[in-house]
Amino acid sequence: MGHKHHPGHVHDKPHHDELTATVLSVVESLPQHRKASLLLEHSLALIQSGRYGHEVEGYLDVYMRTPDLPEDDIAKALLARGKARKDAAQLLLMRAELDFQSAVHVDPTNREAQAQLRRRRLLPPADAPASQRAPPEVWDRIASFIPRYFLRAWLSVSSFHRDIASRHIFATVDLFVGEDQENLHRTMDFLDRVKADMTFARRVRCLRLHWAHESDEMLDLVSRIFMTALPEFTALREFEWIGYPELQAEMVTALLASHPSLAAVGLIGWHFDAVGISQFGALRRFTLRAEDDDGLADMGEIRAVLDANARTLTHLTLGAHLGRPHSWDSAFGSPTIGALTRLELVDTRISHGVLARIAHAHRLVELTLHGTLVAPGPATVVFGSDHVLEGVHTFLPRLRSFRFVVAGHDDDAALYGAVVQFLRRRERLRRLDLGNCPWELVLGLLPELGGLRVFRTRIALLSKEAVVALAAAVPREMVALHVSCVVSSSPMETYANAFAHFPALAMLHFRAAAQRRPQAAAMSDREFVTQTAQWLGAVREIAHSVPATDYIGWHGEHFVVNRSSKGEGELDIKELPVRRRLDCGKGVDVGSNDANWLERKDVPIDYEVSGLDA
Incomplete structure (x- = not known):
């Protein structure tokens, strides 16, 4: 009797689309050593992404059986496979331990389960190295909370810690190309290492290039090497x-050819020259700082960027310069504005049309308005239109971070009153910077912000009474605080005691408008040494007064506090590098995203000299 052949039982040759067939044809045409190299690169990439398994084992087995392989590649393959096998074995042992523990819990009289539990005890004794008492995933998680300045110490602890620290430290890399030959050589050495070390290159997730070079042959050479x-x-x-x-x-x-799926692009300079930037279609964040509309690229391309990334873009930063003509009205005509969760307008003119579009961006969680309002009267109306219905604000109901720093409106009491009213009863607000808002208005607002953790304020005449009132008004759970003034009735370091009992205050900055570090050119050597010692002594006094601080700001400069575990009160302060030229305000890491926001390092403010501060 004949058998019917069902379509599902026919073993046809797998069908490939045109692209897959072409790629297979190209691979088949490669020489033996290139096929092996391609197989090794793919296997290492799978291991690096945590997808090690039987498939990768098979790939590496085939690779190891290939004749005439380079010895360094064989060593690389063996090392990668050994580490992957070790990690997989540790994971299986941990799961086995859990099974034995569960068996004992279900049947406490089971001798075999008890014996296995004793024989396979994974937890080493208390005197074993710390790296053996916790799996790598736990250490990696710990490293993610440690500021980069302190994380550098891990590089010299052990190879285990060095590997974890390197992944975090080199996740963001800044390269400098300019007239400074030392920086230029360091950049060239870094690029050489990237081309030679695939594992190291994969650690870089964020690349920031700082250029300060006139057009010449050297610039062309560096550009070609970078490409x-x-x-x-x-x-x-x-x-x-x-x-x-x-x-x-x-x-x-x-950039489009090598990384068409970038999640974030930042263009920070004097002009907008990036013709074609709107071809990126998967951006989650876009940053542009251009002083005016006089660039090689048409400003309409900014609108095109927003439209092309309507499905993905959630974070937008636009910066300019108050002294130059510019407008964002065209860009804010894009419907993408309504989908943003983070928006920063920096050192720029904010028209009523832009503010009206912001008012309808109900998903905004973080908002920065830094610059000047073209129409302060209508802006007052916009902020004053907020109402609370059944505990929910009608204007920006999800807001958790708000920065309002405007120039030319210091005497506009109605505007600041409307802004303060807009912020009332916002229990979820975590970060607040109200620039030059009158202190009396701010003080009355603070008791209503129970979720506040990061706060920057300006008190024109700073006194002990004002500082005590501030300490009483903000939550004790504050993690970062910046207090500036025009005049202080007492040395500012004496006010630090008011925050001694804030257990999580990792960053504290005191700043007076006229205070500057002593300058050697303006005084004798002896006087310079004395005043510098007093300057640093004030920082040390703040560190002693507030035990929780890891970072201290002192009149615009930043210091890190190294506290000794040998004895209470022993500490050392180290001055952090000042902001480099062309650093778009970010400068050195001050420990956390909260501290970076507090110090206005999260946006390109003060690129050279901010128009707001000029």
Whole structure:
């Protein structure tokens, strides 16, 4: 009797689409050593992404059986497979331990389960090294909370800690290209290492290039070298181009060819020259700082960027310069504005049309308005239109971070009154910076902000009474605080005692408008040494007064506090580097995203000299 052949039982040759068939054809045409190299790269990438398994084992078995392989590649494959097997074995042992514990819990009289539990005890004794008492995942999680300054110490502890610290430290890399030959050579060495070390290159997730170079042959050479190294950053997700010459069409094309799916792009300079930047279609964050509308790229391309990334874009930063003509009205005509969760307008003119579009962006969680309001009267109406219905605000109901720093409106009591009214009863607000808002209005608002953790304020005449009132008004759970003034009735370091009992206050900054570090050129050597010692002594006094602080700001400068575990009160302060030129305000890491926000380092403020501060 004949058998019917069902379509599901026919073993046809797998059908490939045209692209897959072409790729297979190309691979088949490669020489033996290139096929092996491709197989090794793919296997290492799978291991790096945590997808080690039988499939990867098979790949590496085939690779190891290939004749005439380079010895360094064989060593790399063996090392990667050994580490992956070790991690997998540790995970299985941990699961086995849990099974034995569960068996004993279900049947406490089971001798075999008890014996296995005793024989396979995973937890080492208390005197064993700490790296053996917790799995790598726990240490990696711990490292994610440690500021980069302190995390550097892990590099010299052990190879285990060095590997974890390197992944976090090199996740964000800043490269400087300019007239400084030392920085230029360091950048070239870094690019050489990236091209030679695939594992190291994969650690870089955010690349920030700082350019300060006139057009010449050296600039062309460095640009070509960078473009050849760009494809090696296989894990790159964020890219920023800072300085001059600005990012232009040729580099945009190279970036699109190597990383078409970037999640974040930043263009920070004097002009907008990035013709073609709107071809990126998967951006989650877009940053542009251009002083005016006089760039090589049409300003309409900004609107095109927003429209092209309507499904993904949630974070937008636009910066300019108050002294130059500019407008964002066209960009804010994009419907993408309504989908944003984070918006920063920096050192810029804010028209009523822009503010009206912001009022309808109900998903906003973080908002920065830094610059000047073209129409303060209508802005007052917009902020005053907020109402609370059944505990929910009608204007920006999800707001958790708000920065309002405006110039030219210090005497506009109605405007600041409307802004304060807009902020009342916002229990979820975590970060607040109200610039030059009158202190009396701010003080009355603070008791209603129970969720506040990061706060920056300006008290024109700072006194002990004002500081005591501030300490009583803000929550004890504060993690970062910045207090500035025009005049202080007492040395500002004496006010630190008011925050001695804030257990989580990791960052504290005191700043007076006229205070500056002593300058050697303005005094004798002896006087300079004496005043510098007093300057640093004030920082040390603050560190002693507030035991929780890890970072201290002192009149615009930043210090890190190293506290000794040997004895209470023993500490050392180290001055952090000042902001580099063309650093778009970010400068050195001050420990956390909260501290960066407090110090206005999260946005390109003060690129050279902010128009607001000029």
